[in-house]
Amino acid sequence: MTTIAILGAGKIGEALLAGLIGAGRAPDSLMFTERYPDRVAELTERYGVRGVETDEAAAQADVLIVAVKPQDIDPLLQSLATAITPGTLVVSLCAGLPTALYERHLPAGTPVVRVMPNTPMLVGEAMSAISAGSHAEPAHLQLVEDLLSTVGKVVRVPESQQDAVTALSGSGPAYFFFLVEAMIDAGILLGLPRAVSTELIIQSAVGAATMLRDSGEHPVTLREAVTSPGGTTIAAIRELENHRVRAALLTAIEAAALRSAELGKAHEPG
Ligand SMILES: NC(=O)C1=CN([C@@H]2O[C@H](COP(=O)(O)OP(=O)(O)OC[C@H]3O[C@@H](n4cnc5c(N)ncnc54)[C@H](O)[C@@H]3O)[C@@H](O)[C@H]2O)C=CC1
Numbered sequence: 001m002t003t004i005a006i007l008g009a010g011k012i013g014e015a016l017l018a019g020l021i022g023a024g025r026a027p028d029s030l031m032f033t034e035r036y037p038d039r040v041a042e043l044t045e046r047y048g049v050r051g052v053e054t055d056e057a058a059a060q061a062d063v064l065i066v067a068v069k070p071q072d073i074d075p076l077l078q079s080l081a082t083a084i085t086p087g088t089l090v091v092s093l094c095a096g097l098p099t100a101l102y103e104r105h106l107p108a109g110t111p112v113v114r115v116m117p118n119t120p121m122l123v124g125e126a127m128s129a130i131s132a133g134s135h136a137e138p139a140h141l142q143l144v145e146d147l148l149s150t151v152g153k154v155v156r157v158p159e160s161q162q163d164a165v166t167a168l169s170g171s172g173p174a175y176f177f178f179l180v181e182a183m184i185d186a187g188i189l190l191g192l193p194r195a196v197s198t199e200l201i202i203q204s205a206v207g208a209a210t211m212l213r214d215s216g217e218h219p220v221t222l223r224e225a226v227t228s229p230g231g232t233t234i235a236a237i238r239e240l241e242n243h244r245v246r247a248a249l250l251t252a253i254e255a256a257a258l259r260s261a262e263l264g265k266a267h268e269p270g
């Protein structure tokens with residue numbers, strides 16, 4: 001079985017670790033690196049997976065999955081440049097960082113695949129978008145697609161679209177959580193107990209998400225079905241439009257894409 005090392009087991013690294021184990025992958029085919037001994041002990045206990053040093057991971061794993069913050073990539077690339085076994089597939093989960101950055105620092109010909117996943121990977125419901133670097137062969141892309149398909153959905157996109165993907169599905173779960181949080185507060189404003197408000201909104205979110213996924217209907221049709229003439233929903237929609245929530249979402253998601261591009265530019269040569 002392919003041996004996988006996750007380099008940086010923070011929020012997304014742990015989500016991947018948990019997702020892969022949850023999907024039935026053998027813990028002894030996985031390893032991870034972390035900076036802090038306490039975190040290594042915590043993850044080893046929780047998942048039964050080995051914590052190793054970067055050079056050990058680089059020497060032993062067939063696939064290295066980079067999940068450190070973009071701001072922490074430089075020292076890691078320096079370590080990998082000398083430790084990596086030629087031909088090892090490098091998979092980057094980092095927002096904004098182009099495959100060209102890895103190709104500049106790692107031995108010539110290193111295959112790199114850029115991925116933008118999201119945290120629902122933790123429950124096998126990730127949305128991941130993958131793009132091949134210039135030395136990644138179709139077999140490399142297929143391997144990454146097969147791996148990530150065990151923890152959610154996968155689409156292939158040109159790398160030029162990855163900043164937009166990052167803004168949409170990479171950050172996307174946070175927008176939904178933000179919305180849910182605000183809606184629960186609205187229940188509090190209306191005098192409901194927090195537990196009741198939370199249950200009402202979370203189940204409404206799960207129901208709406210399931211309809212979006214399974215009904216085959218456009219979101220507009222689904223919303224129209226809730227919006228009775230002269231009723232309650234249209235009274236709320238008018239306020240959402242008055243407060244320009246649609247425009248705010250367009251601007252917010254554009255800001256996320258610009259930030260992703262900026263993270264990449266910070267690592268351009270010169
Ligand atoms: N959190 C999210 O929803 C998503 C995050 N990403 C990307 O995943 C990457 C990680 O993000 P998070 O998990 O949120 O950050 P995080 O800060 O939770 O995790 C990063 C981990 O890497 C460790 N680390 C840093 N340098 C290291 C090194 N040289 N060796 C070993 N471990 C090292 C840190 O100790 C930390 O635990 C980022 O590049 C981010 O853009 C991508 C999609 C979604």
Ligand SMILES: O=C(O)[C@@H]1CCC=N1
Pocket residue numbers: 095166170171
């Ligand atoms: O906020 C971030 O930068 C990361 C990338 C996508 C989701 N979280």
